[in-house]
Amino acid sequence: MRFPVGWPALRRANDAGGNSDRSDLPAARNGTGGRFVGRGIPLPAPGSRQHERRTPMVRTVKVPPQFQPVFEEAERNVGAFFDTMERDPSRGVINIGGERYILMRGESIFRTLRNKMVVEFGREVAASFLYDLAKTVGRGDSQRFAEKLGLQDPLRRLAAGPVHFSHTGWAFVDILPQSNPVPGDGYLLVYDHPNTFESATYLQDKKRSDDPVCLFSAGYSAGWCSFSFGLELDAREVSCIACGDPQCRFVMAPPQRLQAQVDRFRTRA
Numbered sequence: 001m002r003f004p005v006g007w008p009a010l011r012r013a014n015d016a017g018g019n020s021d022r023s024d025l026p027a028a029r030n031g032t033g034g035r036f037v038g039r040g041i042p043l044p045a046p047g048s049r050q051h052e053r054r055t056p057m058v059r060t061v062k063v064p065p066q067f068q069p070v071f072e073e074a075e076r077n078v079g080a081f082f083d084t085m086e087r088d089p090s091r092g093v094i095n096i097g098g099e100r101y102i103l104m105r106g107e108s109i110f111r112t113l114r115n116k117m118v119v120e121f122g123r124e125v126a127a128s129f130l131y132d133l134a135k136t137v138g139r140g141d142s143q144r145f146a147e148k149l150g151l152q153d154p155l156r157r158l159a160a161g162p163v164h165f166s167h168t169g170w171a172f173v174d175i176l177p178q179s180n181p182v183p184g185d186g187y188l189l190v191y192d193h194p195n196t197f198e199s200a201t202y203l204q205d206k207k208r209s210d211d212p213v214c215l216f217s218a219g220y221s222a223g224w225c226s227f228s229f230g231l232e233l234d235a236r237e238v239s240c241i242a243c244g245d246p247q248c249r250f251v252m253a254p255p256q257r258l259q260a261q262v263d264r265f266r267t268r269a
């Protein structure tokens with residue numbers, strides 16, 4: 001089934017003041033006011049009693065209460081974006097919101113590419129390269145998304161990232177209350193990924209790693225947020241499921257502040 005690409009309409013909505021609560025978005029024909037948070041997750045129609053009483057709740061990311069409204073908006077926008085997905089194997093094309101996407105097996109990226117690079121260049125160089133590669137991709141995706149949605153505010157730009165992360169299958173994101181995503185040296189993001197594609201792939205081998213393995217997740221999120229805030233940021237994984245920790249936990253801060261924050265949040269020796 002092919003969906004029309006309704007992106008220009010969404011862009012106009014944001015240009016007009018950030019009201020993304022549109023009933024004319026693609027695939028938003030559900031008989032309840034046309035409002036979806038992603039495909040198949042209906043919200044009450046505006047003005048309804050349910051709508052007035054509803055408890056704001058985002059489904060594709062977990063955030064502290066003060067960030068709920070901006071992530072609700074991001075969830076609607078990014079969900080509408082992915083609702084435009086068009087898969088046409090007869091042409092060899094996957095389009096989402098007018099953008100070409102590709103599907104790849106997580107294992108191919110994680111195990112095959114990573115192992116080859118470790119063999120060729122050593123563990124340290126491989127880790128640095130994969131982190132930088134993911135950071136570059138994340139930065140580019142963040143810029144493109146901000147352009148598409150007409151997002152100017154750094155926090156609104158950031159908010160689209162974890163939702164996009166969930167829709168593309170990288171991982172679910174749980175932003176912790178210690179986070180302080182503000183422009184400048186005080187920027188801090190502390191977040192868990194309970195199920196990165198990297199740790200999941202690693203666990204399939206039934207082995208335990210000495211070091212955190214989720215380099216793509218760290219790099220991509222750092223790149224996304226760096227563009228969002230116009231600020232150079234780096235992320236470090238301080239605990240990892242592949243090491244036997246209960247969660248993959250990341251800390252993101254400006255490079256000159258990162259080590260201090262890593263020491264503060266590190267839960268493993």
Ligand SMILES: [Zn+2]
Pocket residue numbers: 196199212213214237239240241242247248249
């Ligand atoms: Zn991990």
